Amino acid sequence: REEWGLESLEENAHSSTLTTKVFVNGVWMGVHRDPTNLIETLKKLRRKDDVHPEVSIVRDIRERELRLYTDPGRVCRPLFIVEDQHLVLQKKHVRWLTQGTTDDGEDYKWQHLTKSGVIELLDAEEEETIMICMTPEDLEDARLVARGLPTAREREVLRERERDIERAKERERERERNKDRDKGKEKEEDEDETGDPEDKDPSLRKKPRNEASQPHLFTHCEIHPSMILGICASIIPFPDHNQSPRNTY
DSSP, X not given: OGGGTOBOTGGGTTOOSOOEEEEETTEEEEEESOHHHHHHHHHHHHXXXXXXXXXXXXXXXTTTEEEEEOOTTOOEEXXXXXXXXXXXXXXXXXHHHHXXXXXXXXXXXXXXXXHTTSEEEEEXXXXXXXXXXXXXXXXXXXXXXXXXXXXXXXXXXHHHHHHHHHHHXXXXXXXXXXXXXXXXXXXXXXXXXXXXXXXXXXGGOOOOOOTTSOOOOOOEEOSOGGGGSOXXXXXXSSGGGSOXXXXXX
């Protein structure tokens, strides 16, 4: 306890200092004065395999609680670890996993991804405390937003808007050329086609980015979006075409 800075309940029974309660499998073990440093240390040890990878570490800031779970029966699933908006996973890890050995000839299996801090096993409660992106492309977009650059989707929208504006100008020039030929028709076309192309196509409307807002700071990434579902749910045909309660049944 003293090594980790955990203080007993008796010592802090009448203390007015704000502390965080530490629970292990629901049992109140004590209090801690620096929960941020404690949880960072525990997660680093878990990613180095000094703490079992299936141990769940949950911090509830609002309730000032730090909960550790080691009991069986918890459903955990793997996620890629993200550091500084980049995947820890590298091409060498994929190559080692494919060939089954490292460059030094040592065995390299799925469990080594967990032991080397590439993949983390998280349960449902710990997932509430992290930020997960669906694909590595989301990480790329987050890095671009952090640098003040447009994302790939935004660049495509801007190019489409420019093309629509150019087409609108071309239609306007065509109407000017045909103005003397058919004034009645010109009047109807003016009512239907003049104005900003965004008024015609709602899909082109885009909420302007708030420059003061910060990009998402992702901590994990899905291995594949389909892995959000479990084994039973993943075999449901066309789950995205069903109501969510029907998938639950």
